[in-house]
Amino acid sequence: MGKNRILSGIQPTGNLHLGNYLGAIRNWVNLQEEYDSFLFLADLHAITVPHDPAKLAENTYEAAATYIACGIDPQKSTVFVQSHISAHSELAWLFNCITPLNWLERMIQFKEKAVKQGENVTVGLLDYPVLQAADILLYEPDRVPVGEDQKQHVELTRDIANRLNFQYGSEENPIIKVPEPLIQAAGARVMSLADGTKKMSKSDPSEMSRIDLVDPPEVIQRKIKRCKTDPVRGLEFDNAERPECNNLLTLYTLLSGQTKEAVATECADMGWGQFKPLLTETMVEALKPIQDKFHGLMSDRTYLESILQQGREKAEAIALMTLEKTKTALGYSKPL
Ligand code: TYM
DSSP states (O other): OOOOOEEEEOOOOOOOOOHHHIIIHHHHHHHTTTTTEEEEOOOGGGGOOOOOOHHHHHHHHHHHHHHHTTTTTTOOOOOEEGGGOOOHHHHHHHHTTSHHHHHHHHHHHHHHHHHHHHGGGHHHHHHHHHHHHHOOOOOOOOEEEOOOOGHHHHHHHHHHHHHHHHHOSSSOOSSOOOOEEOSSTSSOOOOSSSOOOBOOOOOOOOGGGOOTTTTOHHHHHHHHHHHHSSSSSOSSSSSOOHHHHHHHHHHHHHHOOOOOOHHHHHHHHHHHHHHHHHHHHHHHHHHHHHHHHHHHHTTTTHHHHHHHHOOOHHHHHHHHHHHHHHHHTTTTTOOO
């Protein structure tokens, strides 16, 4: 029997941050050993909010280089760009026509982002989870490894797949495989440095709220120095009154590779003045190999392009088969 498959992606909107790494990419690096892995750059999603055309392609290359710098091995994983495979948009259209509008209106991420856009909210922002369902279902993965914030979108994907199977297939002959989300507890929700109750996010206007994976040591030091803490001495996990404390300890745990218990003991009597330099040093050290590799990759565009080209060929062959069988189930004939 072949390996089970995973599929996941990140929007190349600006630099990727620690939440993307700890909630997603780091897990993919481990999963690629066991799973047939499809990892892509969701550049069609990147235009659902206002974007700068002069930066889109560059951001996409940078995100691809980040995947590889973090340990995604192009020999083991298929890495590709969403907009290079037009089947994503085509399947999204077919799904649009079987997805009830109210399923989209209740998506948390839409509601949050729509508030920020006011009257300029586009149909694309509302429709985004349908495109995401197409991204996923085209490759018929078994699991979709994401951070906690994407769980609702993966559930919607399952609902769309089930609806397609129910309306146009049969129980014995489903059209499309229904995937499961894969959310690993550690790192699933990295919080903002400015507010421990909000997730770290690319769309937060304040750069001080996040650590980008390419931040140089002095920037990391400045961000940690200024990040929100509390006046309590002694550091602890899981105290609901101290969300920043829990978040910073969690970052230290994940980046130092220690257990939660070991960190709880080490930091129990520390003050912030002692902990912050320790966290800074650990973070700088953990990110250095990623940054070195990233800069090397960005100076070898030909290599990066060849990986994305190979990825595209492999991914597109699978995507076209799924698109074809979905079109057939909906009643389309093949062109002569
Ligand atoms: P995006 O680009 O917002 O995030 C990419 C991945 O990073 C995770 N993540 C986090 N994890 C922990 N803490 C955080 N603060 C944090 N912020 C982000 C996300 O959960 C995600 O796994 N819609 C998707 C991209 C997408 C996609 C897909 C993903 C498009 N099509 C198909 C999976 C499958 C998005 O905007 O993720």
